Amino acid sequence: MSENQTFALEVRDIVKRFPGVLANDHVNFNLRKGEVHALLGENGAGKTTLMNIIYGLYHPDEGEIFVNGRKVTIDSPHDAIRLGIGMVHQHFMLVPVFTVAENLILGAEPTKGLSLDLKAARQAVVDLSQRYALEVEPDAIIEDLPVGVQQRVEILKALYREAKVLVLDEPTAVLTPQEVEELFVIMRQLTERGVSIIFITHKLKEVLTIADRITVMRRGRVVGTVRPQEVDEAKLAAMMVGREVVLQVEKSPAEPGEPVLQVRDLVVEDERHLIAVDHVNLEVRRGEVVGVAGVQGNGQTELAEALTGLRPIREGQMLLGGKAVPPRNPRYLIEHGMAHIPEDRQKHGLVLSYTIADNLVLCTYYKPPFARGLQRNQAAIVENAEKLVQQFDVRTPSIFTTAGSLSGGNQQKVIVAREFSRPVDLLIANQPTRGLDVGSIEYIHKRIVQMRDQGAGVLLISAELDEIMSLADRIAVMFRGKIVATVKAEEVNREQLGLLMAGSPASEVLGQPQPAA
Amino acid sequence: MAEKTTQNPQGWWPQMKRLLLSFSVPLGAVLLALIIGAIIIEVSGASAWKAYTALAKGAFGNAAGWQRTLEKSTPLIFSGLAVAFAFKAGLFNIGAQGQLLFGAITAAWVGFAVHGLPPGLHAAVALAAGAVAGGLYGAIPGALKTYTGAHEVITTIMLNYIAMGFTDYLANGPLKDTTPGNIVARTPAILDSAKLPTWGWLPFGFVLALIGAGFAWWLLQRTTLGFEIRTVGQNPHAARYAGMKVARTVILTMVISALFAGIGGAVETQGVVGRYEPGFNANLGFDGITVALLGKTNPFGVIPAAMLLGAMRAGSNVMQFKAHVAQEITDVVQALMLFFVAADMIVRWLLRIRAAEEGEKITLSTGWGSH
Ligand SMILES: Nc1ncnc2c1ncn2[C@@H]1O[C@H](COP(=O)(O)OP(=O)(O)OP(=O)(O)O)[C@@H](O)[C@H]1O
Numbered sequence: 001m002s003e004n005q006t007f008a009l010e011v012r013d014i015v016k017r018f019p020g021v022l023a024n025d026h027v028n029f030n031l032r033k034g035e036v037h038a039l040l041g042e043n044g045a046g047k048t049t050l051m052n053i054i055y056g057l058y059h060p061d062e063g064e065i066f067v068n069g070r071k072v073t074i075d076s077p078h079d080a081i082r083l084g085i086g087m088v089h090q091h092f093m094l095v096p097v098f099t100v101a102e103n104l105i106l107g108a109e110p111t112k113g114l115s116l117d118l119k120a121a122r123q124a125v126v127d128l129s130q131r132y133a134l135e136v137e138p139d140a141i142i143e144d145l146p147v148g149v150q151q152r153v154e155i156l157k158a159l160y161r162e163a164k165v166l167v168l169d170e171p172t173a174v175l176t177p178q179e180v181e182e183l184f185v186i187m188r189q190l191t192e193r194g195v196s197i198i199f200i201t202h203k204l205k206e207v208l209t210i211a212d213r214i215t216v217m218r219r220g221r222v223v224g225t226v227r228p229q230e231v232d233e234a235k236l237a238a239m240m241v242g243r244e245v246v247l248q249v250e251k252s253p254a255e256p257g258e259p260v261l262q263v264r265d266l267v268v269e270d271e272r273h274l275i276a277v278d279h280v281n282l283e284v285r286r287g288e289v290v291g292v293a294g295v296q297g298n299g300q301t302e303l304a305e306a307l308t309g310l311r312p313i314r315e316g317q318m319l320l321g322g323k324a325v326p327p328r329n330p331r332y333l334i335e336h337g338m339a340h341i342p343e344d345r346q347k348h349g350l351v352l353s354y355t356i357a358d359n360l361v362l363c364t365y366y367k368p369p370f371a372r373g374l375q376r377n378q379a380a381i382v383e384n385a386e387k388l389v390q391q392f393d394v395r396t397p398s399i400f401t402t403a404g405s406l407s408g409g410n411q412q413k414v415i416v417a418r419e420f421s422r423p424v425d426l427l428i429a430n431q432p433t434r435g436l437d438v439g440s441i442e443y444i445h446k447r448i449v450q451m452r453d454q455g456a457g458v459l460l461i462s463a464e465l466d467e468i469m470s471l472a473d474r475i476a477v478m479f480r481g482k483i484v485a486t487v488k489a490e491e492v493n494r495e496q497l498g499l500l501m502a503g504s505p506a507s508e509v510l511g512q513p514q515p516a517a
Numbered sequence: 518m519a520e521k522t523t524q525n526p527q528g529w530w531p532q533m534k535r536l537l538l539s540f541s542v543p544l545g546a547v548l549l550a551l552i553i554g555a556i557i558i559e560v561s562g563a564s565a566w567k568a569y570t571a572l573a574k575g576a577f578g579n580a581a582g583w584q585r586t587l588e589k590s591t592p593l594i595f596s597g598l599a600v601a602f603a604f605k606a607g608l609f610n611i612g613a614q615g616q617l618l619f620g621a622i623t624a625a626w627v628g629f630a631v632h633g634l635p636p637g638l639h640a641a642v643a644l645a646a647g648a649v650a651g652g653l654y655g656a657i658p659g660a661l662k663t664y665t666g667a668h669e670v671i672t673t674i675m676l677n678y679i680a681m682g683f684t685d686y687l688a689n690g691p692l693k694d695t696t697p698g699n700i701v702a703r704t705p706a707i708l709d710s711a712k713l714p715t716w717g718w719l720p721f722g723f724v725l726a727l728i729g730a731g732f733a734w735w736l737l738q739r740t741t742l743g744f745e746i747r748t749v750g751q752n753p754h755a756a757r758y759a760g761m762k763v764a765r766t767v768i769l770t771m772v773i774s775a776l777f778a779g780i781g782g783a784v785e786t787q788g789v790v791g792r793y794e795p796g797f798n799a800n801l802g803f804d805g806i807t808v809a810l811l812g813k814t815n816p817f818g819v820i821p822a823a824m825l826l827g828a829m830r831a832g833s834n835v836m837q838f839k840a841h842v843a844q845e846i847t848d849v850v851q852a853l854m855l856f857f858v859a860a861d862m863i864v865r866w867l868l869r870i871r872a873a874e875e876g877e878k879i880t881l882s883t884g885w886g887s888h
């Protein structure tokens with residue numbers, strides 16, 4: 001690299017304070033033209049904050065920003081977009097009731113005379129999605145789409161605005177391995193065309209695969225910048241967390257007891273009343289972890305929502321602890337020992353405007369000690385929060401901070417802490433470690449295994465093959481709404497799982513006919 | 518909107534500061550409205566200074582002024598509470614007017630038709646009847662929303678017309694005052710035993726209104742029911758996830774909201790008018806919307822907001838008499854206040870109020886999820 005090269009983007013000595021938090025502490029960071037620069041760091045390290053500053057959403061308290069060597073002030077996303085900076089947020093910023101095409105053009109609408117040119121917008125979606133092999137239906141309504149597809153729309157949106165610097169804040173958190181590979185192909189294509197990419201992720205493998213350089217942050221500071229050739233996963237993890245991290249889950253063989261969840265011939269519809277879960281049979285016993293593997297959008301979301309009472313069951317039966325459950329009654333399920341880590345933490349899992357303390361009693365607020373008669377018991381709520389925040393290492397200045405101002409990973413920790421804080425017979429965990437840093441994943445995996453060993457049944461739904469492989473005792477593969485195979489974890493390998501998830505018949509992949517469930 | 522249920526015991530000052538900051542928009546709106554009102558007065562050839570001082574004198578200049586102000590504020594506090602309470606569950610109760618009318622006429626009916634009750638008890642029964650009548654009327658839009666998905670803004674508007682028509686009919690028909698010589702639509706006067714007292718310049722109804730505000734705050738911030746209501750308002754998906762009965766909460770919220778409106782009507786009947794007479798209740802419910810917005814949908818914020826509007830009404834006579842400015846200017850100023858609080862952004866921009874105000878935001882007219 002030449003000495004006086006200009007960076008596509010450079011920030012110098014950025015400081016950003018929030019009440020009680022130094023989110024960015026004299027951060028220096030630069031991005032070369034056409035590189036993929038990964039930004040790593042534990043939950044709450046300040047990555048999203050830095051990106052929000054670059055994108056004009058926050059004003060830095062101190063520091064300077066340079067684009068192509070020129071000093072700039074970015075007061076709003078509008079400025080950022082004009083400077084060629086595009087961002088895909090950790091939590092999507094799409095208008096849920098608009099179509100894909102409408103979302104794409106929002107803020108940069110093509111017009112014909114005075115009216116919106118929606119036809120041009122649709123065409124743009126088709127063109128872009130063809131060019132980058134990002135498949136989306138231009139007329140689909142965003143809220144009907146699975147998270148994985150919503151994210152493609154976010155990427156398309158930035159591309160539509162001809163971003164030269166693209167910030168991807170944990171884009172892979174919601175993607176399946178295949179989709180991640182596709183994304184990497186896209187990223188490569190983009191960098192070849194001179195786009196520079198800042199890529200935030202918690203997945204060390206991905207960083208080592210795609211990044212040209214890696215910058216690690218911890219507690220608001222840059223710890224260092226390295227090249228992937230110089231490090232390995234363990235080293236990166238240690239840099240991030242400041243200690244050695246056990247990347248492999250340690251667990252003893254399962255000792256399954258009586259069934260705690262039995263599902264028979266379950267049929268569930270999606271928003272458009274199409275069959276999303278198609279005669280599924282499933283059993284989870286005490287003391288075992290059953291993993292549901294599958295490519296996003298094959299009915300896992302609907303399955304989890306039906307089992308947790310959030311979505312009507314059209315046909316079939318669900319038994320909890322041997323007893324049939326009343327329809328659509330989350331309260332009954334909670335009272336009968338079910339805990340649920342929902343897939344979409346901001347939609348179901350949290351009330352963002354509430355304090356951490358309130359969120360931690362969201363499911364138990366009406367019971368002693370959190371309620372005394374009609375009244376809420378503030379002291380107990382506070383005490384509970386102090387305890388859980390400490391136990392689960394939620395990084396926050398106070399338990400009175402609103403959940404909405406926590407970093408994404410810390411929001412997830414609040415949910416996990418809440419769901420683990422009551423006696424549980426059955427845990428339904430849908431993407432439980434999405435967005436968590438390696439240290440926190442280690443901790444939550446340990447807790448899940450511990451829960452299993454204490455006799456709870458766990459239904460783990462995860463797009464993360466690694467997570468399924470390392471936690472599950474039995475694995476059910478879901479494809480197009482059906483459970484196509486159920487196998488013991490030790491009897492299957494990654495490749496076989498991958499094939500099953502892609503729809504290859506179980507008899508071919510596994511060599512012998514498989515009984516369903 | 519900055520209030521939290523689990524208050525930070527250590528940081529009362531930052532909390533206080535945020536609370537004050539969160540009222541900067543309504544304060545700004547009031548200020549802007551008064552300024553524009555002043556300009557209009559000046560343009561029409563009178564002295565704005567004279568007009569406003571006369572207004573203030575009329576409202577607060579002596580005991581009679583205070584009494585008038587408090588009397589005028591009382592129903593506005595109740596209707597403001599009704600609107601603000603529903604807001605917390607994400608519901609826009611435009612039907613406070615209709616609920617208030619039912620409260621007013623029911624209290625009047627109990628007040629004149631029921632004989633033989635001792636004074637305190639009679640008044641209490643009439644109040645309770647007014648509250649229940651209002652509350653039941655509020656259950657209708659709640660149930661319609663829950664079972665048919667009909668939006669409460671539409672249904673409450675329509676129910677207002679029904680209430681106006683029906684109470685007019687009652688006051689002109691079955692419940693009409695048949696005193697010889699009476700030609701207007703009104704009920705007979707209520708018995709003395711059903712009247713609410715006034716202690717010196719302090720109307721008992723006003724005290725009830727203050728208690729009502731305290732009760733609303735307590736219910737919302739301190740009880741499990743209030744937690745459910747606020748959760749449904751803030752994130753109905755999370756409410757359902759947490760096992761809350763969203764439909765039941767919606768109906769219950771509408772009923773409680775309407776109870777406040779109903780009491781407001783009853784208090785007006787028993788404390789001020791002494792019977793049901795349609796003209797006296799016109800707009801009291803609608804003005805609750807202005808009051809609730811000026812008070813930032815905070816039960817305690819509703820009190821000063823209602824008193825401001827009450828004072829303008831109480832003092833407008835004196836203003837007209839002394840400064841020769843038409844009373845109606847106060848309506849204009851009030852309308853401007855509503856306009857400016859509703860147009861939040863304009864006030865922020867004009868007064869350079871920072872938008873970084875956090876806390877519970879009210880999102881109106883979001884559906885609360887599909888069935
Ligand atoms: N709007 C805000 N108000 C108050 N504090 C905030 C706000 N945004 C972020 N913070 C705090 O700043 C710190 C850094 O948060 P940030 O979101 O940048 O972390 P992150 O590195 O992106 O973490 P994650 O990997 O969990 O997404 C956290 O302690 C967070 O609580």
Ligand SMILES: [Mg+2]
Nearest residue numbers: 048090407408
């Ligand atoms: Mg983040």
